[in-house]
Amino acid sequence: MEKKYVLALDQGTTSSRAILFDREGKIVKVAQKEFTQIYPKAGWVEHDPMEIWGTQSGVAREVLEYAGVRPDEVAAIGITNQRETTVVWDKNTGKPIYNAIVWQCRRTADICDELRERGLEEYIKENTGLVVDAYFSGTKIKWILDNVEGAREKAEKGELLFGNIDTWLIWNLTRGKVHVTDYSNASRTMLYNIKELKWDEKILEELGIPASMLPEVRPSSEVYGYTDEKTFGGAKIPIAGAAGDQQAALFGQACYEPGMAKNTYGTGCFMLMNTGEEMVPSKNGLLTTIAWGVDGKVEYALEGSIFIAGAVVQWLRDELKIIHDAKDSEYFATKVEDSNGVYVVPAFVGLGAPYWDMYARGTIVGLTRGANKNHIIRAALESIAYQTRDVLEAMQEDSGIDLQALKVDGGAVANNFLMQFQSDILGVPVHRPEVTETTALGAAYLAGLAVGFWKDKNEIANKWKVDRTFEAEMDEKVKEKLYKGWKRAVDRARKWELTEKEELAAEEAAASEDE
Numbered sequence: 001m002e003k004k005y006v007l008a009l010d011q012g013t014t015s016s017r018a019i020l021f022d023r024e025g026k027i028v029k030v031a032q033k034e035f036t037q038i039y040p041k042a043g044w045v046e047h048d049p050m051e052i053w054g055t056q057s058g059v060a061r062e063v064l065e066y067a068g069v070r071p072d073e074v075a076a077i078g079i080t081n082q083r084e085t086t087v088v089w090d091k092n093t094g095k096p097i098y099n100a101i102v103w104q105c106r107r108t109a110d111i112c113d114e115l116r117e118r119g120l121e122e123y124i125k126e127n128t129g130l131v132v133d134a135y136f137s138g139t140k141i142k143w144i145l146d147n148v149e150g151a152r153e154k155a156e157k158g159e160l161l162f163g164n165i166d167t168w169l170i171w172n173l174t175r176g177k178v179h180v181t182d183y184s185n186a187s188r189t190m191l192y193n194i195k196e197l198k199w200d201e202k203i204l205e206e207l208g209i210p211a212s213m214l215p216e217v218r219p220s221s222e223v224y225g226y227t228d229e230k231t232f233g234g235a236k237i238p239i240a241g242a243a244g245d246q247q248a249a250l251f252g253q254a255c256y257e258p259g260m261a262k263n264t265y266g267t268g269c270f271m272l273m274n275t276g277e278e279m280v281p282s283k284n285g286l287l288t289t290i291a292w293g294v295d296g297k298v299e300y301a302l303e304g305s306i307f308i309a310g311a312v313v314q315w316l317r318d319e320l321k322i323i324h325d326a327k328d329s330e331y332f333a334t335k336v337e338d339s340n341g342v343y344v345v346p347a348f349v350g351l352g353a354p355y356w357d358m359y360a361r362g363t364i365v366g367l368t369r370g371a372n373k374n375h376i377i378r379a380a381l382e383s384i385a386y387q388t389r390d391v392l393e394a395m396q397e398d399s400g401i402d403l404q405a406l407k408v409d410g411g412a413v414a415n416n417f418l419m420q421f422q423s424d425i426l427g428v429p430v431h432r433p434e435v436t437e438t439t440a441l442g443a444a445y446l447a448g449l450a451v452g453f454w455k456d457k458n459e460i461a462n463k464w465k466v467d468r469t470f471e472a473e474m475d476e477k478v479k480e481k482l483y484k485g486w487k488r489a490v491d492r493a494r495k496w497e498l499t500e501k502e503e504l505a506a507e508e509a510a511a512s513e514d515e
């Protein structure tokens, strides 16, 4: 049967998507399913790994059915995934021993404080490229081993496996035959030495994580295994590519040369700049991370990770209930001329780059008697653009490169108001491509390259086409005044939640004042 398509499985924070691409890199069909977000306590976020597998395998079958495509017409499957989210499962039964702890979850903030107190911050930054933060997988694995009954004992006997979502999906797609991850996902665990390209023994020891739990780390474009007989009615489709969703988007945006950058607006917002084979350390709160392992070499990127972007729009919809649909945010935001001095700082799970404040919390400032719903909606959208400017400034300083334009993608780039404001506040043009599902596209390209469906990166780069360019129009003075206001608003949000130690100290101080 002629191979006409590549199937990308895009397992995101809020939904599982399967997208079928043709040889032109065009979308043939999409199937998508949202799944449950579990918030057991303030600041904690979990997913059910079985629901992730169920929704992901479900949409994969559905997309073929809807498109009328037979599994044996699919040349390869590429996987891309929400990163850092941690699953630990029993090797023998294949059952998770705890829910997946999601990247946004803050429960391990105190383990991070301990690592810092033990003087490990510099070592971790130098060898993993990351800052010590609850965001990454390492402390989440430790939490599971420390808190699930019998887990540590089983892990030490080699009975438990760890994986991020890529690994969990590949394990299930191959019915327990293959336990692997790719370089880009490994670089988000805080356990992987990105200089030496191996799991870091010192960090594993400090966190008490047995190496036997960890997947084998492989290139991002390579056949890892084949789908088992049951998932696609007997077809053995090669699983031929994997990358974390942000790195996959960088690949899908054809940012193959050092200095090229993209920003993805999904639940969070992630700006990545390709730095080629050079590992650029950050002095300004960015991460150094692996972009991918392709063509026999590993390439690196600088990353600015913003935890809440499109999620602030979901919050307007689901919690405040002042919009019915994410796209309505554009309509309401453009009913007013400006935000009337209102700033929303969506530090719901702390602040990521460049602040790295696990104890920051959300704030709305600048309210006056005249502030209305539209101003709040507008300020929420503007917060996405301001956070992007924070990150862009850090990136320009770290890389020494002045960005001439920004390529964007992800669900929220459909919002024209947001894109125009983004260009205005950055002062550079914003290019929105025809295919904004670049995360899935990148995964498809990685898989297609591995099986010869596409020849090389040049062929792919030629397929990238712009849909619309937003040019900066805002007056320089107005722009800088607005941005200064944002910086002041961020100051108000920072360190809102006290650490346990600070809380005790505050209580003691209050008690001694009473005496």
Ligand SMILES: Nc1ncnc2c1ncn2[C@@H]1O[C@H](COP(=O)(O)OP(=O)(O)O)[C@@H](O)[C@H]1O
Pocket: 012, 013, 014, 015, 265, 266, 267, 268, 309, 310, 311, 312, 313, 314, 326, 327, 328, 329, 330, 410, 411, 412, 413, 414, 415
């Ligand atoms: N028109 C819109 N305006 C603003 N935000 C939007 C719009 N459409 C979608 N979003 C936001 O984009 C996010 C979904 O984007 P997506 O790339 O699918 O995210 P993820 O991969 O993180 O699940 C949601 O948080 C949603 O609120």
Ligand SMILES: O=P(O)(O)OC[C@H](O)CO
Pocket: 011, 012, 013, 014, 081, 082, 083, 084, 103, 244, 245, 246, 266, 267, 268
């Ligand atoms: O699910 P997304 O698209 O918001 O991406 C999540 C990131 O991979 C987290 O690092």
